[in-house]
Amino acid sequence: MRHHEIDQYARLSPLNRFDPRVKIVSTIILIISMAFLTDSLAMLFCLAFLMVLVGVSNVPVKHIVKSYLLAFPFIAFASLAVFLSSGGDTALGMFLRITDSVLALLLLVSTTPFFELLKALRWFRVPMIISSLLLFTYRFIFLLLDELERMRMARIARGFNGGKSILRKDALRTIAYTAGMVLVRSNARAGNIYDALLSKGYTGEIRTLNGLRASPRDAAFAVSFFAVSILAISIQIGVIGWTL
Amino acid sequence: MDALNLTEVSYAYPDGIRAIEKIDLRVRTGERVALVGPNGAGKSTLLKIMAALLFPTDGSVEIMDEELTKKNAERLRRHIGFLFQDPDDQIFMPTVWDDVAFGPINMQLGADEVEVRVRDAMRMAGIEGYEQRVPHHLSFGEKKRVAIAGVLAMKAPILLLDEPTANLDPQGRRKLMKILDSLSETVVLATHDLSVAFELTDRVIVLKKKKIFDGSPRDLVEQADVLTEASLELPSLLRMMTEYREKSGRRFALPLTVEEAIKIVLEKESRR
Numbered sequence: 001m002r003h004h005e006i007d008q009y010a011r012l013s014p015l016n017r018f019d020p021r022v023k024i025v026s027t028i029i030l031i032i033s034m035a036f037l038t039d040s041l042a043m044l045f046c047l048a049f050l051m052v053l054v055g056v057s058n059v060p061v062k063h064i065v066k067s068y069l070l071a072f073p074f075i076a077f078a079s080l081a082v083f084l085s086s087g088g089d090t091a092l093g094m095f096l097r098i099t100d101s102v103l104a105l106l107l108l109v110s111t112t113p114f115f116e117l118l119k120a121l122r123w124f125r126v127p128m129i130i131s132s133l134l135l136f137t138y139r140f141i142f143l144l145l146d147e148l149e150r151m152r153m154a155r156i157a158r159g160f161n162g163g164k165s166i167l168r169k170d171a172l173r174t175i176a177y178t179a180g181m182v183l184v185r186s187n188a189r190a191g192n193i194y195d196a197l198l199s200k201g202y203t204g205e206i207r208t209l210n211g212l213r214a215s216p217r218d219a220a221f222a223v224s225f226f227a228v229s230i231l232a233i234s235i236q237i238g239v240i241g242w243t244l
Numbered sequence: 245m246d247a248l249n250l251t252e253v254s255y256a257y258p259d260g261i262r263a264i265e266k267i268d269l270r271v272r273t274g275e276r277v278a279l280v281g282p283n284g285a286g287k288s289t290l291l292k293i294m295a296a297l298l299f300p301t302d303g304s305v306e307i308m309d310e311e312l313t314k315k316n317a318e319r320l321r322r323h324i325g326f327l328f329q330d331p332d333d334q335i336f337m338p339t340v341w342d343d344v345a346f347g348p349i350n351m352q353l354g355a356d357e358v359e360v361r362v363r364d365a366m367r368m369a370g371i372e373g374y375e376q377r378v379p380h381h382l383s384f385g386e387k388k389r390v391a392i393a394g395v396l397a398m399k400a401p402i403l404l405l406d407e408p409t410a411n412l413d414p415q416g417r418r419k420l421m422k423i424l425d426s427l428s429e430t431v432v433l434a435t436h437d438l439s440v441a442f443e444l445t446d447r448v449i450v451l452k453k454k455k456i457f458d459g460s461p462r463d464l465v466e467q468a469d470v471l472t473e474a475s476l477e478l479p480s481l482l483r484m485m486t487e488y489r490e491k492s493g494r495r496f497a498l499p500l501t502v503e504e505a506i507k508i509v510l511e512k513e514s515r516r
Contacts, residue, residue: 195328
């Protein structure tokens, strides 16, 4: 079964050539800058910059949109809550801020192979247990999804037609049992995976041969993000407005 | 030197169910041994004990003439390459190259050595060109060959294979058998497919929690009582030749391969 993988276009993207550490730091700086923005023009400016990067990245817009839509319910819910409490302008600001931040993160993960991201996180001293967990979760979540799909088909093949209504208790019970079985099987698989890791000499650290190497062009990447952050803040505090 | 030496090894699961009882087993360096038996016979458990992934409840295990303890288990595991039945259990990394290199990198080999081992292992497993492929996009047979490459790259002197041909299509099975046949290491493989055991090994051990047979494939096929006790069935070729032998009244040793069977039949034809 084919799945939507966040980094499936990463290796083909020209943005992949930049050091992931530089990309992480640049993205974080941009997100923090955007967190202080309330001026819609400033936020739209950031959005425009990110859209240009999407265009340059060779990542299909459909992939970005599909990934964004996964987060959209939360964005919409948060904006709605702000709209009800503080009005339209503030809600629009919230919506744009979160959208910009999500887009920046999507760009980061869509243009960086997941394993490279984890190497960068380890370089930043993110605990080994977390980076290992992320790696194995990303590797094995697709197996889990395949397992769920197989069990769904098995249910249908045996005449199950529930699951569309939360009012059907028997259907919910069946689905709950199925989910429980997947967890049980995952637990058993986890034991086998651990044995396999031990058999290959794993001692807790995912070792790698290819270290990360920053180069002068990474500075250009960082400078562009930094410049956009400065410009956005300048628009926010009115410096650009005054100049114009 | 003995590659593996098990003395009165028993294993009971935490819930008290005994998986294997008092197994004595010696495997010499370079030998190829098949563990056969029905489901639940203890084959996988025994393999995991040999691989120092499980510790026996009773008895002792020696790997390369050194007794296995919890302290030296990690070091002794380096002598063992273990192929799991489900390749998804032992493919961890984002790309095929990363996964095949996983073991050699953990052995802290230099970059050049790792590169050479990975290339050689991928060539032997027939997966050259798969370096940047993502494992969960591969077919079951391809994943199996990636798993084998990962084990071969470690260049362990002892290979333990758990149902290596299970769930493979005929072509996948043939490819895998060709790879396994080319190996020069000590091999212990667990299977309930007797044809695999006969083609790849010179010695067969029948397990049903205990060892009920230890000998050559030729001796095993003549012991119908052992096969019945272990709920094993002869491959169709052997069933056919057994019936032919009974009905024709001819005397011959049961053939283990198609070529031997053809020779027997042609011998009869040439005498006519």
